[in-house]
Amino acid sequence: MSSGLDEAATPRRGRSSPAGTSVEKAMRILEALAVEDGPHRLMDVAERAGVPRSTAYRVLATLGAEGFAQNCGDGRYGIGTRLGGLGARIVRMLSAGVGPTLQELQRGAGGNTVHLAVRVGDHAVYLHKVDSDKPYEMRSRVGNQLRLHCTAIGKAILAHLPRPEVEAIVMSAGMESRTPSTITDVAALHAELALVRERGYAMDDEENEPTVRCIGAVVLDRAGRPRGGVSVSTVTFVVERAELLGYVPLLQATARRVAGLI
Incomplete structure (x- = not known):
């Protein structure tokens, strides 16, 4: 239930894995970006999404160019305005x-x-x-x-x-x-x-x-x-x-x- 008092939980997927199609990886990275208390470090996004850091970096660059992710300039990434608007x-x-x-x-x-x-x-x-x-x-x-x-x-x-x-x-x-x-x-x-x-x-x-x-x-x-x-x-x-x-x-x-x- 669901506890109404439950706060956000961080999904854990274990060690990074190259498994999955490009679309699946991108979706997992978007999900990792949406975890509360962002923006998030690249290594944390990669771990949550279950992909190598190099893959996370490439996908985030593409998502950033399309407005779905935001490079905060300090090694952290957050939700882009396009993704935020779509979610709303x-x-x-x-x-x-x-x-x-x-x-x-x-x-x-x-x-x-x-x-x-x-x-x-x-x-x-x-x-x-x-x-x-x-x-x-x-x-x-x-x-x-x-x-x-x-x-x-x-x-x-x-x-x-x-x-x-x-x-x-x-x-x-x-x-x-x-x-x-x-x-x-x-x-x-x-x-x-x-x-x-x-x-x-x-x-x-x-x-x-x-x-x-x-x-x-x-x-x-x-x-x-x-x-x-x-x-x-x-x-x-x-x-x-x-x-x-x-x-x-x-x-x-x-x-x-x-x-x-x-």
């Missing part, structure tokens, strides 16, 4: 389509925080957020990354992927222990994902952030592949577990509606 237009377009549907879920789910996120490689990214009407605020922001193994949206996504793909994601991203409740064992994760499939929703029960409990439902594409997920996020000292579970049918219905909108 995409977010506005998606928000216009799903916004009313997610707002309806937020009202029906006790005014608690609602998120929509989509999968990007071995993590997911928030595309839309409807804030709670409570006197507290989740720190999540549109554009933040979230981990898949310890969030409600993440587990909803993983539950609808083939087992080898789940294990490849775990190998790439790792299974960081965020709290004492975080699942950090692959076998235990597979057991949890089987339960998610059986009941039709995922739960993050203080697995990503203490005091935060969330439920998540998968958003599938037309081929039945997980594109992302929708979640309702609460804090444990205000919303009881039983109350949160009462919102599951509305959450599931919303996820099905969103599937036709993105």
